[in-house]
Amino acid sequence: MSTIGISAPMTTQVAVYPIRPVNVPAVKATRLRLTTRGRRVLLAIAALPIVIGIAVSVIAGGSALASGAQAAPVSFETVTVLPGDTLWSIAAEVAPEADPRVVIEDVKRLNNLSSGLIQVGSDIAIPVAYAN
Numbered sequence: 001m002s003t004i005g006i007s008a009p010m011t012t013q014v015a016v017y018p019i020r021p022v023n024v025p026a027v028k029a030t031r032l033r034l035t036t037r038g039r040r041v042l043l044a045i046a047a048l049p050i051v052i053g054i055a056v057s058v059i060a061g062g063s064a065l066a067s068g069a070q071a072a073p074v075s076f077e078t079v080t081v082l083p084g085d086t087l088w089s090i091a092a093e094v095a096p097e098a099d100p101r102v103v104i105e106d107v108k109r110l111n112n113l114s115s116g117l118i119q120v121g122s123d124i125a126i127p128v129a130y131a132n
Helices: 036-064 087-094 100-111
Strands: 076-080 123-127
Touching: 087 100, 087 123, 100 123
Parallel strands: none
Antiparallel strands: 076 123
16 A cells, blocks of 8 residues: 655745725725705606606596597487386387387497396386387
């Protein structure tokens, strides 16, 4: 068996300190301080996306206003729903010469009904074109 021996010179660790001039005082670490102007700038930057969102919604929402200028005026008469009445029976009664399906669609559109269900005692608007 063979052995290897390594001989190295002994070294010692030497502390290395930064060299500074004797007459210059050491600089202390300072905290970050925001001035009033800095706070305002930071607040403005944080609020900018909200302001932009509001501006876009105001500008885009203005075009969706319903003015009613292009809508034709609708004249109608009302009929009170009695027990046993249906839209079909009301359509056949108010416009016997017209197709009840067309009359029912016009009545549903005028009253904003999603289905053919109506309540007893409620007033249903009938277009004047079908009223007697």
